[in-house]
Amino acid sequence: MIQEAVEIKALTKVFGQGENAVKAFGPSDLDINEGEFISLLGPSGCGKSTLLLMVAGLLESSSGSVKLKGTSVTGPRTDIGIMFQDNTLVPWRTVRGNIELQLELRGLNVDDYSERIDTLLQQVSLSEFSQNAPYELSGGMQQRAAFCQALIHEPDTLLLDEPLGKLDAMTREVIRRDLQTLWMQKKQTVMLVTHSIEEAVQLSNRVVVISPRPGVIDQIFEIDLPWPRDLEVKNSPAFSEYVMQIQRIFQNYGVL
Amino acid sequence: MITKAIAFVWNWIKQSWMFLCFFAGFFLFWQYSIDWFDIPRYILPKPTEIITKSSADLDKLLYYTWVTGSESVLGYVIAIIVAVPLGLAIAFSTILRRTIYPFFVSIEMIPKIAFAPLFISWLGFGLLPKVIIVFLVCFFPIVLNAILAFGSLGEELTRFCAATGASKKDAFFKVRLPAALPQCFVGFKYAAINATVGATIAEFIGSDQGLGFYIQIVTGNMRPDLAFAGIFFLTLLGLSLFGLVTLAERLLIPWHISQRRH
Numbered sequence: 001m002i003q004e005a006v007e008i009k010a011l012t013k014v015f016g017q018g019e020n021a022v023k024a025f026g027p028s029d030l031d032i033n034e035g036e037f038i039s040l041l042g043p044s045g046c047g048k049s050t051l052l053l054m055v056a057g058l059l060e061s062s063s064g065s066v067k068l069k070g071t072s073v074t075g076p077r078t079d080i081g082i083m084f085q086d087n088t089l090v091p092w093r094t095v096r097g098n099i100e101l102q103l104e105l106r107g108l109n110v111d112d113y114s115e116r117i118d119t120l121l122q123q124v125s126l127s128e129f130s131q132n133a134p135y136e137l138s139g140g141m142q143q144r145a146a147f148c149q150a151l152i153h154e155p156d157t158l159l160l161d162e163p164l165g166k167l168d169a170m171t172r173e174v175i176r177r178d179l180q181t182l183w184m185q186k187k188q189t190v191m192l193v194t195h196s197i198e199e200a201v202q203l204s205n206r207v208v209v210i211s212p213r214p215g216v217i218d219q220i221f222e223i224d225l226p227w228p229r230d231l232e233v234k235n236s237p238a239f240s241e242y243v244m245q246i247q248r249i250f251q252n253y254g255v256l
Numbered sequence: 257m258i259t260k261a262i263a264f265v266w267n268w269i270k271q272s273w274m275f276l277c278f279f280a281g282f283f284l285f286w287q288y289s290i291d292w293f294d295i296p297r298y299i300l301p302k303p304t305e306i307i308t309k310s311s312a313d314l315d316k317l318l319y320y321t322w323v324t325g326s327e328s329v330l331g332y333v334i335a336i337i338v339a340v341p342l343g344l345a346i347a348f349s350t351i352l353r354r355t356i357y358p359f360f361v362s363i364e365m366i367p368k369i370a371f372a373p374l375f376i377s378w379l380g381f382g383l384l385p386k387v388i389i390v391f392l393v394c395f396f397p398i399v400l401n402a403i404l405a406f407g408s409l410g411e412e413l414t415r416f417c418a419a420t421g422a423s424k425k426d427a428f429f430k431v432r433l434p435a436a437l438p439q440c441f442v443g444f445k446y447a448a449i450n451a452t453v454g455a456t457i458a459e460f461i462g463s464d465q466g467l468g469f470y471i472q473i474v475t476g477n478m479r480p481d482l483a484f485a486g487i488f489f490l491t492l493l494g495l496s497l498f499g500l501v502t503l504a505e506r507l508l509i510p511w512h513i514s515q516r517r518h
Contacts, residue, residue, distance in 0.1 A: 056419060058415045076415075087412075088413055101431075
């Protein structure tokens with residue numbers, strides 16, 4: 001039997017207390033298999049980022065439980081790779097130095113990972129820029145460097161909070177392809193927060209649709225399309241059918 | 257080497273000739289307007305007179321610059337040494353943030369220089385009361401900026417550190433401290449300007465040496481030419497202190513947006 005990488009049970013998050021309490025998420029259940037790519041899709045403010053932070057242990061849940069690889073999440077989990085909409089590259093280090101920062105903060109030996117850094121940088125076409133400061137790179141290049149930073153310690157679970165949110169459409173397309181290639185090689189368990197229906201359908205095994213206020217898991221779509229999901233797959237009628245089905249849900253919510 | 261130096265100076269002149277012309281024009285106007293408007297010498301001397309007449313006092317001026325400089329630098333450095341760790345403690349301790357922090361904010365409203373006569377009367381004419389007054393005028397901008405600096409690490413970086421399981425020491429030295437430096441320098445620079453002001457006013461109130469003392473004495477003797485010489489050395493002192501802090505900033509945080517040259 002395949003072990004569940006993530007088990008979410010009756011999870012809720014409420015901000016504030018009493019009359020001022022705001023229900024941010026849940027209650028919802030979700031099981032994610034090992035090596036599965038899941039997208040959390042929903043309009044802004046539906047609590048999808050809140051859900052991700054609770055899985056990472058960076059935000060305490062109000063009730064319910066999260067288990068990551070069989071153990072309950074009670075505090076920040078270190079056995080994951082995490083990325084945010086605003087990247088965590090620091091300006092006083094080079095691109096390479098930023099990737100090494102992940103290792104140093106974990107107390108890992110930087111020299112042991114030297115070759116892996118080279119490989120990762122090459123995979124995202126940043127080899128030439130390893131000694132540049134992050135602010136010397138374009139937004140897309142910065143996010144690719146941030147991918148390397150999030151992946152260098154070889155986590156088998158990746159939590160991505162709208163990592164492509166601030167990029168232009170063309171750059172997003174390229175980075176989605178890179179992300180898919182990286183994932184197909186290692187088959188990490190991925191939870192991706194996004195508000196792009198196309199992005200979700202292209203990258204995921206399953207798309208989890210979260211309704212707006214209250215943010216609860218409403219529907220889950222199995223995306224049965226061949227890998228890799230290149231432009232040809234994206235132009236297929238089956239792909240458009242998935243996108244249209246999900247669009248219809250958002251139309252019913254009144255957000256589209 | 258020499259050609260490089262010439263090229264550098266030439267470049268500088270080319271870039272700032274407008275400012276240099278304005279500067280020269282300002283002093284020329286000053287020089288000749290004394291005669292044009294028939295201004296008495298005991299009100300305002302000519303720039304050339306300031307230079308020729310004060311040259312006799314040069315040794316004294318240099319020594320007093322050293323005295324005022326020592327007071328300023330000592331008070332300034334002690335303020336940094338005390339204020340930065342204290343700001344760090346306040347940023348991370350809820351108890352301190354609810355007790356000392358509002359206390360500091362309210363003290364910041366008091367013109368610290370008002371304490372100067374008290375310190376002179378308690379501690380006499382020596383170095384100590386001046387250093388304390390400089391410390392007071394430097395301490396608050398540094399500590400308030402340090403609190404802001406250490407308390408405002410971005411949410412993303414805070415979460416990133418937590419998700420790596422980094423030790424407090426590593427998270428501090430590798431992320432929090434460098435991220436806090438730009439805001440700390442805002443306080444350092446503001447305080448650097450305050451330092452010489454504090455020292456000068458402290459000397460006005462009670463002292464037997466220093467540039468503030470000198471300016472007060474010669475003004476009383478109807479010698480504005482010498483007072484202007486004192487002001488010139490005070491300006492030099494303030495500029496040097498500010499220049500050193502700016503240089504330190506450029507060396508320590510060359511990556512910050514305020515320091516980047518493209």
